[in-house]
Amino acid sequence: MIKMHKDHPWVHYLLLLFGILCISWSAILVKIAGISGFGSGFYRLFFGTISIIPVWLYFKKPITDRKGVKIAIICGILFACDIALWNTSIMLSKATISTLLANLAPVWVGLGAMFFMKQKPARIFWIGTAISIFGVTIIIGINEVLGARLNAGNMLAILASVFYGAYLLTVRKGRVSLDTFSFTTISMVSSTVVLGIICLFTSTPLWGFNSTTWYALIALGIVPQVLGWLSINQALGHISPTIASVSLLSQTVFTAIFSVLILSEVLTIHEIGGAVVVLVGIYLVNRRK
Numbered sequence: 001m002i003k004m005h006k007d008h009p010w011v012h013y014l015l016l017l018f019g020i021l022c023i024s025w026s027a028i029l030v031k032i033a034g035i036s037g038f039g040s041g042f043y044r045l046f047f048g049t050i051s052i053i054p055v056w057l058y059f060k061k062p063i064t065d066r067k068g069v070k071i072a073i074i075c076g077i078l079f080a081c082d083i084a085l086w087n088t089s090i091m092l093s094k095a096t097i098s099t100l101l102a103n104l105a106p107v108w109v110g111l112g113a114m115f116f117m118k119q120k121p122a123r124i125f126w127i128g129t130a131i132s133i134f135g136v137t138i139i140i141g142i143n144e145v146l147g148a149r150l151n152a153g154n155m156l157a158i159l160a161s162v163f164y165g166a167y168l169l170t171v172r173k174g175r176v177s178l179d180t181f182s183f184t185t186i187s188m189v190s191s192t193v194v195l196g197i198i199c200l201f202t203s204t205p206l207w208g209f210n211s212t213t214w215y216a217l218i219a220l221g222i223v224p225q226v227l228g229w230l231s232i233n234q235a236l237g238h239i240s241p242t243i244a245s246v247s248l249l250s251q252t253v254f255t256a257i258f259s260v261l262i263l264s265e266v267l268t269i270h271e272i273g274g275a276v277v278v279l280v281g282i283y284l285v286n287r288r289k
Contacts, residue, residue, distance in 0.1 A: 009238070013286075016235035016247060022228030024254035026220065028262055033216040037087025038195070038204040040217065045080070045192040047221025049185070052230070056185040063182055071174035072183045076190025078167040083191075084198050085160035093153025101157035103136050103252065106245040108165030113242050117169070121242045125285055132249045132281030138274030139252055168241045168248075175237035184233050188225070246285040253278055 030040045063069060089098040106129045113119045174183050199206060209217075236244055253275040259265040 012235045012238040015231045016239060016244060019228045019231035019235065020248060020251055021254055022231065023224040023248075024251045024258060026224040026228075027255050028258055029216045029220040029224070031263070033209075033213045033220065035209060035213060035217075036204050037090060038084065038199050038202055039206055040220065041080075041083040041087055042192070042195040042199050042204070042206065043217040044083070044220045044225050045188055045195055047218050048225030049188045049192050049221075051222050052181070052185050052188060052226050056181045059179075059181050061179050061182065063178065065177035068174055068177035068183070069186060071170060072178060072186035073190045075167055075170050075174055075183075076187035076192075077194055078163050078170060079187065080191040080194035080198075082160050082163040082167060084195065085156045085163065089153045089157035089160060092156065093151055098153060098157040099252070100133075100136055100140050101154055102161045102164065103133060103249055104158060104161040105165040105168065106132070106242070106249065108162050109168050109241050109245040112165060112169045113240075119240075119242075124287075125242055125246070128281040128283075128285035129246050130281070131284065132246055132278045135274045135277030135279075135281060136249060136252050138277055139256065139271050140274075141270070165245065168236065168245050171233055171236045172241050175233065180230060180234040180237065184226075184230050188229075243285055247282050249278055250282055 026044075030037075033040050086098065086102055089101075110121045110125060110129065113121055171183075174187075178186075198204075232244070232248075256265075256267060256271060256275060260267055
């Protein structure tokens with residue numbers, strides 16, 4: 001399997017694409033669940049963790065690098081903070097504006113790569129990133145963005161994008177010494193503990209839901225969290241985090257498409273146009289000379 005990955009780099013991109021398709025269901029499943037952001041975030045990690053542990057025990061490899069374990073735990077904390085801040089920002093601000101601000105992650109990844117990893121992203125990365133973010137802006141609505149005011153919710157969304165960017169940068173280091181299953185399992189356990197503590201201190205209701213909510217929460221833990229991030233973490237062991245961060249912006253496009261099929265939402269002309277712009281930006285970042 002490892003040899004196949006080395007001989008065929010496109011396998012990593014297929015894994016990244018599959019992971020993006022899986023996490024694109026996140027917003028839809030959260031909407032179907034219909035509970036608080038902290039609650040859905042906790043159960044996303046909780047059900048994901050109890051689903052991946054048996055698989056991890058089956059494929060488990062010896063863990064000899066304590067540094068890798070520490071990095072996985074840190075990644076879990078970063079991911080939990082991202083979800084907590086993102087969900088809170090939606091409560092305090094417009095979801096559309098919070099979505100745009102959360103998509104600033106590629107900017108922080110690019111800056112982090114320059115200042116902390118001594119890797120200067122190519123000019124085409126910044127061009128592609130700008131085009132993709134502009135595409136997301138079109139999908140949300142330019143008038144909506146221009147009319148927004150910076151408030152506490154918006155600030156939390158920006159901070160969430162910083163944690164998301166830090167997660168993408170840190171994953172690459174952790175994947176050097178840990179296999180994908182071990183890294184993902186350890187980080188998910190860490191995220192579950194952190195979100196559980198947040199729910200405890202905020203007195204978030206965690207039971208008394210109907211069957212539809214429970215089904216949505218279980219699906220949220222299995223599809224976006226396990227299948228999605230397991231695939232993405234595997235890909236991040238071989239693909240530059242700068243390239244992956246921009247590619248992850250396509251999540252907005254796929255979520256819109258899935259919403260048409262599942263929630264019977266209708267795509268407008270400017271949303272379709274924005275989706276095309278997003279994909280153009282992603283293509284520019286990923287294309288080879």
